[in-house]
Structures are given as structure tokens and as C-alpha cells.
Amino acid sequence: MRKLRADTLFFLLVTALLGLANFLNVEKPAVSELEQRSLAARPEFSVQALFNGTYFKDYENYYSDTFIFRESIVKAGREIAQAFSFLSPGVSLTAGYEELPAPPEQEKEPPAEEPREMEKPPDDAPLLPEMDDGDDQNVGYWLVVEGRAVQLFKFDKDSFNYYADVLNRYQAELGRGVKIYSLIAPSNSEFVQLKRYSGITDSQNEALNYLKRRLAPGILSINAYDALNSHAGEYLYFRTDHHWTALGAYYAYCAFIEAAGEPPVPLERYRRVDLEGFLGSSYTKTLDKSLEENPDTLSLYLPFTEHEFTVYYAAEGRRSKVIDLQYAESKTDKYLVFISSGGGTWGVIKTEVKNGKRILVLKDSFGNALVPFLLPHYEEIYIVDSRFYSAAAAGKDILQFIRDNRINEVLFVNYMENVNWRKFMEGVQALLGG
Amino acid sequence: MVFSSLYFLCVFLPLNLLLYYLIKNRTYRNWLLIITSLFFYAWGEPVWVALLIFSTLFDYVNARVAGKNRDNWKGRAAVALSITGNLLILGFFKYAGFIAENLNSLLGAGLGVTAFGLPIGISFYTFQTISYVVDVYRGETEAQQSFPRLLLFVSLFHQLVAGPIVRYSDIAREIEARVETPAQFNYGVSRFIMGLGKKVLIANTAGKLSESFLGTDYSRLPVTGAWLGIFLFALQIYFDFSGYSDMAIGLGKMFGFTYKENFNYPYISRSAAEFWRRWHISLGSFFRDYVYIPLGGNRRRYLLNLLVVWSLTGLWHGAGWNFVIWGLYYFVLIFVEKKLLLRVFEKLPSIVSRIYLWVAVLVGWVFFYHLDLGEALQFLGIMFGVKAAAFSGPEVAIHFLSNAVFLAVAAICCTPVTRFIGERSKRLFPEKQGGAAFLAGKVLPPLAGAAVLVLSIIFLVGQSYNPFLYFRF
Incomplete structure (x- = not known):
């Protein structure tokens, strides 16, 4: 042993000790x-x-x-790697390269086996809830510039054509009695001043204008882009998460409700609660140090309208909260406070507003932050997420669902990246059945 | 299992070394290596481990027949049987689909395509056993009388799955009587760490970065993006393959075996011919000794021999026309070099031939990477400005700047820099000159080794980081 060199001994020691520790x-x-x-x-x-x-x-x-010690080692590795990119301070590109997660198969029973770690449902619950953790595809580029993660947009014309086809089909099936609105949430890359990096991301505004021409005349396209852009300096998007903030969602809501012919409720009417220390999806994706040092604050606007929110897991309804503070403590999942994660087969909010207006919000997770602002305007707000709704679980396809609940407005709220992802919209199409 | 996996590094190897050095008896040590090697192979190929054993048995018999009948037809028949048998096995697993596909499209024959996956390492061990039988017939080595010892040669986990293609004659003596020394062990460990670092720190990083350019939507790819992408691929394939060879050589040394070098800084070459004398040496020498020279070498039908060797070299790398084209591309280059270019280069400064080699090799990798010829040609076009989206773009700039340190370090590691530093420091600090010499000779290399090991493990764990943001799907 004496003739073995120091690095040889170190090698034997490290590998054997790690093996033993794991054992x-x-x-x-x-x-x-x-x-x-x-x-x-x-x-x-x-x-x-x-x-x-x-x-x-x-x-x-x-x-x-x-x-x-896997998570600590992973983080140490990222820090080492980032330390070596000192030539471009503040800017780094992280490519997502995993395979696409598949949307749930529509005909299958809702997932019942997967135990949920964060919140144990009551023991007698027949089905476990699905949870809306996010939505977009798990690939693409995250650009981290000056402590802010930006998901880059690559315009895919075919996917936008497909989105229009799907919505047009909804309109054809539902006829004149149901108003259809299309609201697409831009991704934050559109609002970050990328100065030196212009051209790295495609224009979402052009994509939206392109789409507008392809939607059937009866479908009202809400320009969330302009609504957000006129407030460009404000805290519209998280730095460490790809979602918009409640404020960003509020401006989109204003654009929608004005288009629907009603004045928006001023933000001052709501009581605001701030949750600090939020490190969201873009952080977990990139593990960027500058993001970790610069966490987000998630602001909530508590609804003042009397209401009752029920989430259905297949046929079983469960009372739920529009602003669900059980997620407030989580570091990376704070966004789930909006409509209590947005999961379940479907949900309904019944309010004190007895005006006969019933809306279906067909949404991904971007809709979650927007729904709470609709309470003062509707008697009933139905919430369906195309990834979790299935005719098998709900007992009917979405058309029957709309008819049975005498819904008179349908609002599609989807993230730009999901519209840009054909597979996601195939899930929305599949809700129509046959 | 691969060498650059945590399970190999933290469980298989330490346990293997521990048991090996607890046992003192040579025969038992060999048996331990056979059993652990077969386990290692079965880890990836639980079924085809049987094929490996069968193939060894087949050539065990062939070699014994060939060894006893060097001057009559029986010997020749045994060699012929061995070559046919091995090529049939290789052909069946590796090329059946390719052949059927081409026959179908050529003749419209509705041949079914076999669905067997390619057993790991089959391209390497079939060549090893062929060379063994031929060498025995030629009288260059004696036939192994013990089947377990031959099985040890074929199955040794160090070189089984990714080479180098070890000749039996090179390790015949070591199988029976090798001496494991601490000096060899030290060398083996530091060589293994070096290979691990090459694979984990450089090859994997380059591979991940190259994905931003290669296999993307080429209608958006700028000229600089194409060059950076294929350069990253060149780094990836070199450090991956030579790192694996380093690890194999290092592991061999830990157990007392000496394998020949497989790479000799190919990217510092000044011609394609030199490149191939430095790249995957064990494959090049196999084709030289068992195909090119038997066909007549330089003396007879030179051009045809060259053509055959380079088509086979291409085809060996994969069952696809792109690999054949890649091989033929080198055939053309080497031929033109011999007839013209080398004489021209002699008169020019060396930088010209070095640039020529880099461009030539990068163009070659374009064919190697793209299984689809149309894509390869499109990519090649972009490299030279044909139908490129732009000359450069911010994405390329960000990638280049963010990874400039990595690119520089990787490029330096393509050259014999450590050897250079070692020689310089020896000259600067002749032995017994106190502190500085001690530092350069005895302290820095182990420290560097330890650092590379720690970094490699950190990066290996990091590669299992797979943030799946939406696990509810």
C-alpha cells in the first residue's frame, strides 16, 4: 500500500466510500x-x-x-459549470432536451394510483386529485439574463393553424348560442428587453396577428399582448417561473371583460396578500444561481364576491378554495394557490351574482391566475383543463357538458407555448369526443 | 454497464478490485475476472452473453485445428470457417436489416427485417476472435489450450464493449503470468481518471451543447452555428471514444494487463492519412493486417485494396450508406493526398495542412452524424453558405461566449499538452532541485487527478438531473 500514490488512494477511498454510503x-x-x-x-x-x-x-x-447527497451535488455541479461561463456575465442559455411528456390519454380512467406527496386527501377519498403543476412542453430554451429567466419562443405555423382549426370546430359544434373567446397568454420573452439578443426569439405579436386571420369570424380574439404591453414596466411575469403574476393575469382579464362588454373591477377593490421567496419552474429548470438569489414574490388578490367552489374528481365533488393557501409554504409550487392547483376532472364556482351568465373556462395553468377575477361577473364559472378532463371520468363529452350546464360563454385561456405545441391542442380537440 | 456510470464506479469496480487482490492464486484471479466480466456483459445483454460464450467456443476449436494444421487444407478450412462464422454472426445482427432494406428497395423483394437489437460489443469481439484464429494459423502465436483462458481474453470487461480491439498475441503471456505492480496500478488509476474526465467532463458537455445546432431545424441554422455544431460533435466523438479507450487501458493496468494505445492525438494531424494512423489505431491496424496486406497491399491492385478497406471501415461503424460514404470520402482524400496534396503541403507552412485536416475531418463528421444523406448535404451546404439562414445569430454568440472557456480547454486537450508540460517542467526543474521540482512532479499530477475525479462524479450525478417540471402527466 505504501507504494500507491496519493491520487490512487484517493480514488479507491472515494469510490468505495460512496459505494458504502449508498449501500x-x-x-x-x-x-x-x-x-x-x-x-x-x-x-x-x-x-x-x-x-x-x-x-x-x-x-x-x-x-x-x-x-x-444527490440534490446538493447537482446544485454544486451547476454552480461550477456557471462559474466557468464568466465571459458572458448574466446571460446563459439552458436547453431543455427531455422527451415531451404526453398529455393524458382521454379515454383512460383518471389516474388513481399515483399517490400525491404534498397533500394527503381524506382517507375515504375514492380518487386522488390530479394537480396542475404547469403546462408547457418540457423542451426549448431558457435564457437567463440579469436574474430573470425567459422562455424563448419559436413560432410554429402548423401548430397555430391547428389551434385555429380546433377552435373553429368548437364554434361549429356549439353554434350561435355560445360565445367563444380566445385568449392566449404570451410568454415573458416578449416583454423582456433583450437588446443585444433581438432575433433570438420570434415575435409573438406577429404569431397572434397571424392567428387572428385564421379564426372563424364568430370567435372573439382577445389581445392579451397589447393589454400586457401597455403595462410593460410592471411585475407581469415571474422571474423564476414561466407563469404570469396575478397582476399580469389581471390585465389580461381587463382586456377580456371589456371585450365581453363589461367594465373591469378596479384592482384596488381586492385585498392583496404577498407570498415571498418563490422559486418556480424556470429556476428548477435552470438551477441558475442568479435566479436563486433573486426569488419572486407572489401576490394574491383575495376575492370579495361570495362564492362556493367545488372540484369534481370524476363524479365525486369536493369543496375547494379559489385562493388555496395550503400551497403558500411550498418553495417551488406556490403558483398552485390559484384555484387550488387547477386540477381535478372539472370544477365549478357558483357566486352570489345572480345574472344568469355561465362561462366555461377551458384553460391550462395560465387560466388559474385569471379565473379569480371573473367572480364578480358570472353566476357560474366552470373550469376545465384539457389534460384532466375526460368523457369517461365526467360521464359526458365537453359538448354535452356545455349543453347540460346551459353555458353561454366559452373562454379558452392557453399559454403561447401550448398553442405552439400541436400535441397539447390535440388534447383540447379530443374533448369533443368521436 | 458503462464505465462512466455511478454503479460501475462506486460498486462494481471497488468490489471487483477488493476481491481480486484478496485472492492470491492466479487461476482463481482469472476465474474472478471471467465471472465479473460475464456479469458486466450480462448487465447490458442478458441474453446475448450466450452468443459471446458460443462465439468464443467456436473459435477456441477453430484455432486449435488451425494451430495443428498450419501447412494443410484443414488449417485453411478452420480459418475460413472462423471468418465465415464470425462475419455471419456480425452480418446477421448488424447488417441484416440494412441488406434487406436495400434489396427490398432495389428488387422489390418483400424481405422481412429482423428486429434483433445489436448485441453490445459484437463488432469488437468478433474482430478479436478472427484475429486470434488468423494469428494462430500464421504461427504468430500458439493456440490457447484452456477454454477459460480464451474466454478471459474475449470477455475481459475492460475492452469488451468498446475496444480497443486487443490482439490475443499482445496479452497471451499476461493471461497466464502477469505481474501486478503498484507502479502499474498507479498508472492505471490515473489513466482511468483521465479517461473518465474526458468522457464525463468534455464529451458529454460537448454532446449536450451540440444539440442546439445538430438535428435542429436547418432552415434556421446560420453558417457559424453549423461550424460550431459540427466542431462540438468532433470534440464529443473524440473525447468519448478516446476517453473510453483510456479507461480500458487504465483498467487493464489495474489488473496487470497492457493494452496498446488506441488514439494518438488525431486532431493534430496534418493529413487524412496521418489522422487515420492516430485515430482508432486498433481498427486501422486490424484492416491493415487482415484485409489490406492479404489483398496485396501497395504492391498489387493498390487502388482496389484501398477502396475495399475504406468501404469496410465505413461500414464497420454502422449499417448505413452514410457510413459507407464517410469511409469512401477518406478513400478519396487519402488517394488525392498521396498523389498530390502531400507534396504541395511540404512546400507550404504547416498551418495550411493543419487547417486542411480540420476542415476535412469536420466535413467527414457531417456524413458520420447524419444518417440521412439529404440532411447531411443540406448541413454541408449551410457550412459553406448555401441556403444558410444567416451568417451568424445571437444564439450562436451566446453559446460561444458562455462556453468559451470550455471550448478552449477542450481544444487544448486535443493536443499532447500534458506531455508537453511534463517535459518542460522536467527541463525547468531537473531532479533534486527542491521545492519547485517536488511540486511539479509529485504534488500537481495527483492533485489534478483527484480534482478531475471529484468533478467527474459531480457531473455524473448532475447528468441524472432531469427536471420534469410536470410530473403529473
Whole structure:
């Protein structure tokens, strides 16, 4: 042993000790809050899995996924990597390269097996809730510039054509009795001054103008872009999360409600609550140090309208909160406070406003922050997320759902990146059934 | 299992070393290596481990027949049987789909395409056993009388899955009587760490960065983006492959085996011919010794021999026309170099031939990367300004600036810089000159090794970071 060099001994020691530490560490984590995903579980042994090679492969994934001190090591690695990019202070590009998560299959039963880590439902609950953690595809570029993450937009014409086709079909099916509004939430790259980097992201305004020409005349296109752009200096988007803030959603709501012919409720009427220390999806995606040092504040505007909010998991309804503070403590999931994560097969808010107006908000997670502002205007607000609604779970397709509830307005609220992603809109199309 | 996996690094290797050095008896040590190597192979190919054993048995018999009958037809028949058998196995697993596809499109024959995946390492071990049987027949080495010892040669996990293509004659003596020394072990560990660093720190990083350019929507790709992308791919493939060879050589040394070098700084070459003397040396020498020279070498049908060798070299890398074109591309380059270019380069400053080599190799990688010929040609066009979206763009600039340090370090690592520093420091600080010499000779290399190891493990763990923002899908 004396003739072994120091680095040889170091090598043997480090590898063996890490191996031993992993062996002794029996309490393996199942979920990574940082990555917002469940970690690979120890694979079940079966002869079939052994012979087709998946057993060893899964075991290796499990081993590295549950490696001791993994999250600290991951963060240290990012910091080292970032320390080496000092030539371009404040700017870095992170490419997402994972496979697309598939939208849920519409015909399947709502997911019942996946246990939820954050909030245990009552023991007698027959079905576990789905949760709306976000929406867009998991690829693309995040540009971090001056402590702010920006998701870059690459205009895909075919997807926009498809979005128009889907909405036009809704209109054709629903006829004149139901008003249809299309509201697309721009991604924040449009409002960050990218000076040196112009050309790196495509113009979303042009994409929206392109879309407007393709929507059937009866569909009212709400220009959220202009509404937000006229307040460009304000806190419209989070720096560390791809969503808009409640303020950003409020300006989009103003544009919508004015188009629908009503004056918006002034923001001052709401009582504001601030939640500090929010590090959202863009942070978990990039693990950028400048984002971590610059967390967001999530502001809430508490509704003043009397209401009752029920979320249905298949046929089972559960009382819920429009502003659900059980998520306020989470570091990375604070956005779920809006309409209590926005999950479930569908939801309905019944208000004290007895004006006979019933709206369906067909939305992704960008709709979550907008819905609370609709309370003063509607008697009933139905909420459907195309990823969680299915005819099998709800007992009817979306057209029947609209007819049965005598809904007279449908508002589509989707994130620009989802409109730009055909697979997502296929889910919206699938709601129509047959 | 691959060497650059945490399970290999923290479980398989330490346990293997521990058991190996607890055992003192040579035969048991060999048995341990056989068992762990087969386990290592079965980890990735639980079924085809049987094929590996069968293939070894097949050539065990062939070599014994060939060894006893060097001067008669039986020997020749054994060699022929070995070559046919191995090429049939390789052909069946690697090329059946390719051949069927081409026959179908050529003749309209409705041949079914086999759905077997390619067993790991098959391209390497079939070549190793072919060379073994041929060498025995040629009398360059004796046939191995013990089957387990031959199985050890074929299955040794160091070189089984990704080379180098080790010749039996090179390690025949070491299988039976090798001496493991601390000096060798030290060298083995630092060589392994170096390979690990090449793979994890450089190749994987370059690979991830290249994805921003390669395989993207080429109608948006600017000229500089194409060059940066293919340069990153060149880094990735070199550091990946040579890193793997380094790890194999290092592992061999830890267990007392000496494998020949497989790479010799190919990117500092000044011609394509030199490049191939420095790139994947064990493959080049295989084709030289077992194809090119038997066909007649330089003396007879030179051009045809060259053509055959380069088509095969291309095809060996994958069952696709792009690989054939890639091989033929080198055939043309090497031919033109021999007839003309080398003489021209002699009269010019060396920078010209170096630039020529880089451009030539990068163009080659375009064909290597793109399985689809149309895409390859489109990409090549963009590199030279044909139908490029622009000359440059902010995305390229950001990537280039953010990774300038990485690119510089990687480019420097393509050159024999450590050797250069080592020689310089020896000259600057002759032995026994106190502090500075001690620092340069005894302190810095181990420190560098330890740092690379720690960084590699950190990055390996980091590569399992897979933020799946929306796990509710």
C-alpha cells in the first residue's frame, strides 16, 4: 500500500466510500421537490425484466436517481459549470432536451394510483386529485439574463393553424348560442428587453396577428399582448417561473371583460396578500444561481364576491378554495394557490351574482391566475383543463357538458407555448369526443 | 454497464478490485475476472452473453485445428470457417436489416427485417476472435489450450464493449503470468481518471451543447452555428471514444494487463492519412493486417485494396450508406493526398495542412452524424453558405461566449499538452532541485487527478438531473 500514490488512494477511498454510503443509506427518497418529479423506484425483479434487459437498466437509473447527497451535488455541479461561463456575465442559455411528456390519454380512467406527496386527501377519498403543476412542453430554451429567466419562443405555423382549426370546430359544434373567446397568454420573452439578443426569439405579436386571420369570424380574439404591453414596466411575469403574476393575469382579464362588454373591477377593490421567496419552474429548470438569489414574490388578490367552489374528481365533488393557501409554504409550487392547483376532472364556482351568465373556462395553468377575477361577473364559472378532463371520468363529452350546464360563454385561456405545441391542442380537440 | 456510470464506479469496480487482490492464486484471479466480466456483459445483454460464450467456443476449436494444421487444407478450412462464422454472426445482427432494406428497395423483394437489437460489443469481439484464429494459423502465436483462458481474453470487461480491439498475441503471456505492480496500478488509476474526465467532463458537455445546432431545424441554422455544431460533435466523438479507450487501458493496468494505445492525438494531424494512423489505431491496424496486406497491399491492385478497406471501415461503424460514404470520402482524400496534396503541403507552412485536416475531418463528421444523406448535404451546404439562414445569430454568440472557456480547454486537450508540460517542467526543474521540482512532479499530477475525479462524479450525478417540471402527466 505504501507504494500507491496519493491520487490512487484517493480514488479507491472515494469510490468505495460512496459505494458504502449508498449501500448503508436505506431511506431512499422517492420524490425530488427540486425537480418536481418522482425519482426512479427500485425495479421489481422479474425473469422477463431480467432477460429483456430492463431490470439492470432500471436498477442503474434507480441507483443514480437516489444517489446519496444527490440534490446538493447537482446544485454544486451547476454552480461550477456557471462559474466557468464568466465571459458572458448574466446571460446563459439552458436547453431543455427531455422527451415531451404526453398529455393524458382521454379515454383512460383518471389516474388513481399515483399517490400525491404534498397533500394527503381524506382517507375515504375514492380518487386522488390530479394537480396542475404547469403546462408547457418540457423542451426549448431558457435564457437567463440579469436574474430573470425567459422562455424563448419559436413560432410554429402548423401548430397555430391547428389551434385555429380546433377552435373553429368548437364554434361549429356549439353554434350561435355560445360565445367563444380566445385568449392566449404570451410568454415573458416578449416583454423582456433583450437588446443585444433581438432575433433570438420570434415575435409573438406577429404569431397572434397571424392567428387572428385564421379564426372563424364568430370567435372573439382577445389581445392579451397589447393589454400586457401597455403595462410593460410592471411585475407581469415571474422571474423564476414561466407563469404570469396575478397582476399580469389581471390585465389580461381587463382586456377580456371589456371585450365581453363589461367594465373591469378596479384592482384596488381586492385585498392583496404577498407570498415571498418563490422559486418556480424556470429556476428548477435552470438551477441558475442568479435566479436563486433573486426569488419572486407572489401576490394574491383575495376575492370579495361570495362564492362556493367545488372540484369534481370524476363524479365525486369536493369543496375547494379559489385562493388555496395550503400551497403558500411550498418553495417551488406556490403558483398552485390559484384555484387550488387547477386540477381535478372539472370544477365549478357558483357566486352570489345572480345574472344568469355561465362561462366555461377551458384553460391550462395560465387560466388559474385569471379565473379569480371573473367572480364578480358570472353566476357560474366552470373550469376545465384539457389534460384532466375526460368523457369517461365526467360521464359526458365537453359538448354535452356545455349543453347540460346551459353555458353561454366559452373562454379558452392557453399559454403561447401550448398553442405552439400541436400535441397539447390535440388534447383540447379530443374533448369533443368521436 | 458503462464505465462512466455511478454503479460501475462506486460498486462494481471497488468490489471487483477488493476481491481480486484478496485472492492470491492466479487461476482463481482469472476465474474472478471471467465471472465479473460475464456479469458486466450480462448487465447490458442478458441474453446475448450466450452468443459471446458460443462465439468464443467456436473459435477456441477453430484455432486449435488451425494451430495443428498450419501447412494443410484443414488449417485453411478452420480459418475460413472462423471468418465465415464470425462475419455471419456480425452480418446477421448488424447488417441484416440494412441488406434487406436495400434489396427490398432495389428488387422489390418483400424481405422481412429482423428486429434483433445489436448485441453490445459484437463488432469488437468478433474482430478479436478472427484475429486470434488468423494469428494462430500464421504461427504468430500458439493456440490457447484452456477454454477459460480464451474466454478471459474475449470477455475481459475492460475492452469488451468498446475496444480497443486487443490482439490475443499482445496479452497471451499476461493471461497466464502477469505481474501486478503498484507502479502499474498507479498508472492505471490515473489513466482511468483521465479517461473518465474526458468522457464525463468534455464529451458529454460537448454532446449536450451540440444539440442546439445538430438535428435542429436547418432552415434556421446560420453558417457559424453549423461550424460550431459540427466542431462540438468532433470534440464529443473524440473525447468519448478516446476517453473510453483510456479507461480500458487504465483498467487493464489495474489488473496487470497492457493494452496498446488506441488514439494518438488525431486532431493534430496534418493529413487524412496521418489522422487515420492516430485515430482508432486498433481498427486501422486490424484492416491493415487482415484485409489490406492479404489483398496485396501497395504492391498489387493498390487502388482496389484501398477502396475495399475504406468501404469496410465505413461500414464497420454502422449499417448505413452514410457510413459507407464517410469511409469512401477518406478513400478519396487519402488517394488525392498521396498523389498530390502531400507534396504541395511540404512546400507550404504547416498551418495550411493543419487547417486542411480540420476542415476535412469536420466535413467527414457531417456524413458520420447524419444518417440521412439529404440532411447531411443540406448541413454541408449551410457550412459553406448555401441556403444558410444567416451568417451568424445571437444564439450562436451566446453559446460561444458562455462556453468559451470550455471550448478552449477542450481544444487544448486535443493536443499532447500534458506531455508537453511534463517535459518542460522536467527541463525547468531537473531532479533534486527542491521545492519547485517536488511540486511539479509529485504534488500537481495527483492533485489534478483527484480534482478531475471529484468533478467527474459531480457531473455524473448532475447528468441524472432531469427536471420534469410536470410530473403529473
